[in-house]
Amino acid sequence: MHVPTVPDDLWAVVEPLLPQHRTPRRGRPRLPNRAVLAGILFVLKTGIAWHHLPLALGCGSGMTCWRRLREWQQAGVWSSVHRLLLDRLHAQGQLDLTRASLDSATVASPCGGQDTGRDPTNRGKLGCKRHLVVDGLGIPLGVVVSAANVHDSRMFEAALDAVQGIRNGRPGRPRRRPLKLHADKGYDFLRCRQACWTRGITPRIARRGVESSSTLGRHRWVIERTLSWLNRFKRLKVRYERCAEVHLALLTLASALICLRRLPCGSSL
Numbered sequence: 001m002h003v004p005t006v007p008d009d010l011w012a013v014v015e016p017l018l019p020q021h022r023t024p025r026r027g028r029p030r031l032p033n034r035a036v037l038a039g040i041l042f043v044l045k046t047g048i049a050w051h052h053l054p055l056a057l058g059c060g061s062g063m064t065c066w067r068r069l070r071e072w073q074q075a076g077v078w079s080s081v082h083r084l085l086l087d088r089l090h091a092q093g094q095l096d097l098t099r100a101s102l103d104s105a106t107v108a109s110p111c112g113g114q115d116t117g118r119d120p121t122n123r124g125k126l127g128c129k130r131h132l133v134v135d136g137l138g139i140p141l142g143v144v145v146s147a148a149n150v151h152d153s154r155m156f157e158a159a160l161d162a163v164q165g166i167r168n169g170r171p172g173r174p175r176r177r178p179l180k181l182h183a184d185k186g187y188d189f190l191r192c193r194q195a196c197w198t199r200g201i202t203p204r205i206a207r208r209g210v211e212s213s214s215t216l217g218r219h220r221w222v223i224e225r226t227l228s229w230l231n232r233f234k235r236l237k238v239r240y241e242r243c244a245e246v247h248l249a250l251l252t253l254a255s256a257l258i259c260l261r262r263l264p265c266g267s268s269l
Helices: 008-017 033-046 062-074 077-091 152-161 190-198 221-231 244-262
Strands: 100-108 126-135 140-147 180-183 202-205
Touching: 008 033, 008 077, 008 244, 033 062, 033 244, 062 077, 062 244, 077 244, 100 152, 100 221, 126 152, 126 221, 140 152, 140 244, 152 190, 190 202, 221 244
Parallel strands: 100 180, 180 202
Antiparallel strands: 100 126, 126 140
């Protein structure tokens, strides 16, 4: 059986951000964080259920990995990892913040739970949406989750605000938002354009009844590719997590791994 490992370059980013815990004097010792992270990555990539995680891998039980994943999400670890990797990409000139794209994708949520709802495009089955913002090259900048029956435009501002401050290694305020934002006709509302203007972003939103929907456009196709990249993490193709923050933690971790692959040290991931 293949034993999962955590790449050294990923662990170098994650380890300093993990909360510190005292070693218990009695009882079972706390499982090492790196071993637990290996189990989380194994579940994320293979898509197996948490309770099916083999103990023989040395990653602890699936429930231990699940609890540690939620604990680190509440501590802001995954969002910090994602931001640091974006900073590195920006410092190396591998981010295109002159433009960005925003779109959503619906995934089935057969187990229900927080932020799920009846999907009007899938015969009323339970589902949830992931709203994603990417740069001009398709690198994920921010992601939020909503129920499947929530209109895309209602999550427009939340998706914009999910983009974290990105530094380029030089002093000064971090650059937070792109110059332009491309979106499809689902966001053709005045409130969406006003949300862009108040944030200093030029909206490039397709207009209903004016522009053809036969193509994705010259710049918006990159976000469809990134949504496909997320689905390569098999645990994300269908949402089994009833807890919304756990599902968001997996999405943020997957976004960080996509960023890591763009760095020279992460080319083998």
